[in-house]
Amino acid sequence: MAFELIPLPYDSEALAPAISAETLSYHHGKHHKAYLDKTNAAIEGTDLADASLEDVIAAARGSNQGLFNNAAQSWNHGFYWHSLAADKSAPSGDLAGLVDAAFGSLGEFEAKFAERGVGHFASGWVWLAEKDGVLSIEETHDGDTLADSGFNPLLTIDVWEHAYYLDHQNLRPAYMKAVIAEHLNWDFAAENLARGSAWTYPG
Ligand code: MN
Numbered sequence: 001m002a003f004e005l006i007p008l009p010y011d012s013e014a015l016a017p018a019i020s021a022e023t024l025s026y027h028h029g030k031h032h033k034a035y036l037d038k039t040n041a042a043i044e045g046t047d048l049a050d051a052s053l054e055d056v057i058a059a060a061r062g063s064n065q066g067l068f069n070n071a072a073q074s075w076n077h078g079f080y081w082h083s084l085a086a087d088k089s090a091p092s093g094d095l096a097g098l099v100d101a102a103f104g105s106l107g108e109f110e111a112k113f114a115e116r117g118v119g120h121f122a123s124g125w126v127w128l129a130e131k132d133g134v135l136s137i138e139e140t141h142d143g144d145t146l147a148d149s150g151f152n153p154l155l156t157i158d159v160w161e162h163a164y165y166l167d168h169q170n171l172r173p174a175y176m177k178a179v180i181a182e183h184l185n186w187d188f189a190a191e192n193l194a195r196g197s198a199w200t201y202p203g
Helices: 021-043 053-060 065-083 093-103 106-119 172-182 186-195
Strands: 124-131 134-141 152-158
Touching (some): 021 065, 065 152, 065 186, 093 106, 093 134, 093 186, 152 172
Antiparallel strands (some): 124 134
């Protein structure tokens, strides 16, 4: 089963100016697609050919770094597209209570999330995650993922330069601030929390 490039869940103009249509055309249409193509090529004809993407990630972790990088990046980008939304939202209900319990307030979470993303050295991902009913901010380096980590990832932001360079050049703080202020998909976070286990890549 070949993994497919999932469509963006919004118009390509919907996240501008935080993330432009031009950035999405490369990031989704070129970068994400390349990770999927390389994953598909690597598993074709092997005993992972019909596995889920999550199972490919788990099988490759620690044993096949090339496949792991491409499979994990395929998953991370699918999760990232859904972590963003055209319209501003906010946590409510159980999720709002957990945000307050872990961080003090939504505003304090937003500031800490930006700080961790800005401070992350080089390429990687910053995540809001849940484990045993407690929320935390986690970071993974390069292509590493929370897909098979024991955490339930709720949201992520890609902090690789390709995610923001066309729009913000080297100014990762401007990208983080703009995304966090306007485009975090708290409805997606609530769905992930309610499910109680990690999101799975469609297909
Ligand atoms: Mn990326």
